[in-house]
Amino acid sequence: MKTLQTAATPEHLLRQAEQLGSLLSRLRKARQVRQLDAATRAGVSRNTAYRIERGEPGIALGQILRYLDAIAPGATLTDLLTERDPSLTQWQARKEGQRVRGLTKSELEDLNF
Numbered sequence: 001m002k003t004l005q006t007a008a009t010p011e012h013l014l015r016q017a018e019q020l021g022s023l024l025s026r027l028r029k030a031r032q033v034r035q036l037d038a039a040t041r042a043g044v045s046r047n048t049a050y051r052i053e054r055g056e057p058g059i060a061l062g063q064i065l066r067y068l069d070a071i072a073p074g075a076t077l078t079d080l081l082t083e084r085d086p087s088l089t090q091w092q093a094r095k096e097g098q099r100v101r102g103l104t105k106s107e108l109e110d111l112n113f
Helices: 011-030 035-042 046-054 061-071 077-081 086-096 105-111
Strands: none
Touching: 011 046, 011 061, 011 077, 011 086, 035 046, 035 061, 046 061, 061 077
16 A cells, blocks of 8 residues: 555655755756756656755655755755755845845835724
8 A cells, every 4th residue: 555655754754855855846946957957867766856956855865865866966965954055045145135125115005093
């Protein structure tokens, strides 16, 4: 009988898996690698890449490590978890440097108490 990994995994481990997936997704975007390209380099399907980045607990560790290597060759899991990659810092700075749009007149009126 097939067991759903999400149902069989404790909540705190599910959060850790989601965090790992989120870090991989951020690293991929920071390095400007398309998900399909990373999947191809790692030898996994695009669907598996999507599942890795969602943090699904049923993904094999080897697939995760190959995906990491496809995004950042030579990077270790420790590098990912400690966010040591300089592209992550630059990506965060670019995101913070984006201009904020002004509020519309109706949005301003909604905030007027």
